Amino acid sequence: MVSNSLDVVFGAGSGIGQALIERWYRAGERRVLAVSRSIDTVAHSESRPEIEHVACDYSDTALATLAERLKDEQADVVRLVICNGVLQGEDYRPERALSQLDLAAMRQVFEVNTFLPMRILAAMTPALKQSACTRVAVLSARVGSIGDNRLGGWYSYRGSKSALNMMLKCAALELRRVNPAVKILAYHPGTVDTPLSMPFQKGVPAEKLFTPERAAEALEGVMSRFDVEGDLAYLDWRGEPIPF
Numbered sequence: 001m002v003s004n005s006l007d008v009v010f011g012a013g014s015g016i017g018q019a020l021i022e023r024w025y026r027a028g029e030r031r032v033l034a035v036s037r038s039i040d041t042v043a044h045s046e047s048r049p050e051i052e053h054v055a056c057d058y059s060d061t062a063l064a065t066l067a068e069r070l071k072d073e074q075a076d077v078v079r080l081v082i083c084n085g086v087l088q089g090e091d092y093r094p095e096r097a098l099s100q101l102d103l104a105a106m107r108q109v110f111e112v113n114t115f116l117p118m119r120i121l122a123a124m125t126p127a128l129k130q131s132a133c134t135r136v137a138v139l140s141a142r143v144g145s146i147g148d149n150r151l152g153g154w155y156s157y158r159g160s161k162s163a164l165n166m167m168l169k170c171a172a173l174e175l176r177r178v179n180p181a182v183k184i185l186a187y188h189p190g191t192v193d194t195p196l197s198m199p200f201q202k203g204v205p206a207e208k209l210f211t212p213e214r215a216a217e218a219l220e221g222v223m224s225r226f227d228v229e230g231d232l233a234y235l236d237w238r239g240e241p242i243p244f
């Protein structure tokens with residue numbers, strides 16, 4: 001195990017993130033940095049030296065401190081996954097009609113689904129520049145596809161993921177100039193049985209509702225084989241391209 005090589009998961013308390021960390025821990029290839037608002041939500045946080053848990057409030061200061069640390073230890077980031085995302089909150093639901101749009105709710109969804117992943121990517125850029133070859137997966141969603149939108153609704157969630165995809169495209173184009181070995185993936189995991197999808201699982205056939213473990217396996221597989229030269233890949237859990 002090369003001491004400065006590591007995998008990093010942001011939103012490590014998510015259903016998909018936790019399953020991925022567990023999978024990578026079992027594979028034992030390298031150290032995993034698990035970044036979450038609360039390390040209590042990350043399974044087995046206490047007992048595994050190969051997994052380092054970092055509690056992070058995602059403030060600019062906290063992200064800068066983490067970035068500085070990775071730079072100082074000359075971290076070689078092999079895989080970076082950003083799982084943070086929300087679909088609904090305590091006092092808002094995905095909108096079905098224009099009449100349900102609410103500025104505070106829209107702000108919150110864009111804050112977590114669009115701005116936060118991009119702020120994380122910005123903070124991680126010095127580490128990506130110094131890394132040998134990094135595969136980055138940011139959890140997007142198929143409903144962020146404009147070309148694939150036939151039902152409408154879910155204005156904020158859809159819009160925040162579309163905006164995320166556009167910003168990721170900009171990042172892919174920018175980063176290819178500084179490190180062409182950084183490959184970026186906007187990823188749709190399918191419908192996964194997690195707190196995020198829980199209220200919306202009715203009507204999803206059992207075979208189309210993935211366990212987090214299955215979703216983690218698929219994500220690892222797609223991450224290992226997608227190939228883009230300095231551009232953004234937008235792929236689903238089968239590795240199939242999704243139209244932007």
Ligand SMILES: NC(=O)c1ccc[n+]([C@@H]2O[C@H](COP(=O)([O-])OP(=O)(O)OC[C@H]3O[C@@H](n4cnc5c(N)ncnc54)[C@H](OP(=O)(O)O)[C@@H]3O)[C@@H](O)[C@H]2O)c1
Nearest residue numbers: 011012013014015016036037084085139191192194196197
């Ligand atoms: N589940 C699905 O069916 C599905 C389908 C398509 C796309 N996705 C996408 O996959 C990703 C992971 O989803 P999941 O289903 O695993 O979700 P989840 O279990 O509900 O976890 C979501 C994570 O988002 C982070 N988060 C939530 N609110 C936040 C806030 N206010 N500020 C910062 N971070 C916040 C948290 O990370 P920490 O607390 O650990 O920091 C939380 O663990 C999301 O981006 C989601 O949009 C999921």
